[in-house]
Amino acid sequence: MTAQAQQLAGPLSAAVANLCVGLRQQVSPNTAAGFREVLRRLSAPLQVAVAGRIKSGKSTLVNALIGRRVAPTDVGECTRLVTRFQYGTVDRIEVVFTDGRKQVLPFDANGSIPADLGVDVEEVSHIEAYLTNAVLRDLTVIDTPGLGSLDAASVARTEALLGNELDPVSRNAVAGAEAVLYVVTQGVRGDDQQALAAFTAATASREAGPVNAIAVLNKADTIAAETVEGADGDTWQAAVLLAERQAHTLKPRVADVIPVIGLVAESVETGGFTSADADALRKLAELDEGTRETMLISADLFVGWDCDVPVGVRTRLLEKLDLYGIRCALAAVDAEPAITAGALRRKLLDSSGLDGVRGKLNAVFRSRADGIKAAAALASVTALAAASGDPNERQRVHDAIEVLLAKPEAHQLRLLEALTLVASGAVAMPADLAEEVLRFGTSPDVSEQLGLRGRPPHELVAYALERAGWWRSFASFGATPAQSRVAHVVHRAYFLIWQQLRGRR
Ligand SMILES: Nc1nc2c(ncn2[C@@H]2O[C@H](COP(=O)(O)OP(=O)(O)OP(=O)(O)O)[C@@H](O)[C@H]2O)c(=O)[nH]1
Ligand SMILES: [Mg+2]
Secondary structure (H helix, E strand, C coil), X not given: CCCCHHHCCCHHHHHHHHHHHHHHHHCCHHHHHHHHHHHHHHCCCEEEEEEEECCCCHHHHHHHHHCCCCCCCCCCHHHHCCEEEEECCCCEEEEEECCCCEEEECCCCCCCCCCCCCCCHHHEEEEEEEECCHHHHCEEEEECCCECCCXXXXXXXXXXXXXXXXXXXXXXXXXXXCEEEEXXXXXXXXXXXXXXXXXXXXCCCCCXXXXXXXXXXXXXXXXXXXXXXXXXXXXXXXXXXXXXXXXXXXXXXXXXXEECCHHHHHHHHCCCCCHHHHHHHHHHXXXXXXXXXXXXXXXXXXXXXXXXXXXXXXXXXXXXXXXXXXXXXXXXXXXXXXXXXXXXXXXXXXXXXXXXXXXXXXXXXXXHHHHHHHHHHHHHHHHHHHHHCCHXXXXXXXXXXXXXXXXXXXXXXXXHHHHHHHHCCCCCCCHHHHHHHHHHHCCXXXXXXXXXXXXXXXXXXXXXXXXXXXXXXXXXXXXXXXXXXXXXXXXXXXXXXXXXXXXXX
């Protein structure tokens, strides 16, 4: 049997799949079973875990991305469980128990996973939710329970928490993730990098890095603009600046930090925001300036102030958009009093920043799904061989991987591996060189990879050639053996860019 390329993300996944198929006869039954699992995963969509602290808005964002309010937010025992949202031809919820039993559950009246499952949660491993939503065709989204109170935590404590509070099976479900969308809020500090490191330690042997991790700065609407220098009192501007600063802290663990208002995104993308809400907003926009300003000071005043729009309607608006979203909507109505509910929804979507998150997901995850999946699969193959305890078997697997990586077609895979080694600190590099290496992971755009965005082609060509030469000599002189391995890959990356750009001129 050969791997079926049409089900796989691309040639790199196919190469690793063929490696597994080829080795299956030469390894112990246990390892072979592991390889079958690796093969199964290789032909499944990219697995993205949404992770972050408790109540950071993970489930809200999951709903926004899927376009359906299916993950329970705020309350309920499900927020303590791992839920995998994957594509299926029929909507279905399956509770998977730690002993392997499965039980099918109905969705609740609103079409979401019931907050109360009616089973003993202690016995539950995780939930599989199959949905017909098209977004899930090439991305499986894994909603994870919040990392607990990590504020004062050392890495050791964090790891202990992950190790003890998640049962082994749900840890495996998280470990199944090939990429991470890390949700942070305004409070992110230096120790969040440790939280991220601890999370990635839990995602099996794979490290997160610029290749397979993105962060979002969620709840951007709740940022007090006056506390952020340079924001000029503008909330979104404050969020953009804060996200840039956080990127500084979290890089190179993540490719980027993108600001987003998950709540507003969820409301507009899941049909939560209705034409009745648009009507209410139009009415509120007609209130005299003074009343409006007073009401927008706080949530209490917004609901409690005496006005024509019923309290229940205002409470719902607040739940769906919060004060910032309401302000954005009112500004849109001011600019265009006859604005339709659809146009208002579009404006709110724009203000939520969700398009920015989707763009990043496409640029970092979707466009590289083949490489990410192949790298994750190779890591699993290596781990399986290491766990077998048979030195001959380990050597056979090792040799097969070396043969695969030596092929010219595997360059992309070697580059991803090099990026991850450098990002995780497994291979130490001087800061300027590390930064240069990691640039290859930041964007599919060649000029950005060279750090020469917007420069004319002849400069790009000359620079690529110059750096190719530099890295080749670094690989031979001055580098440690580990650095040398990375340097060879970087040399090749520059050389291929040079070839490509030269051909284009
Ligand atoms: N103002 C505001 N509130 C938000 C935003 N995103 C989420 N929330 C609210 O934050 C609360 C927690 O959201 P969840 O999505 O349940 O957070 P979670 O990270 O999944 O929580 P756990 O799974 O319990 O860790 C809910 O009340 C959401 O409505 C946002 O962008 N702005
Ligand atoms: Mg949640």
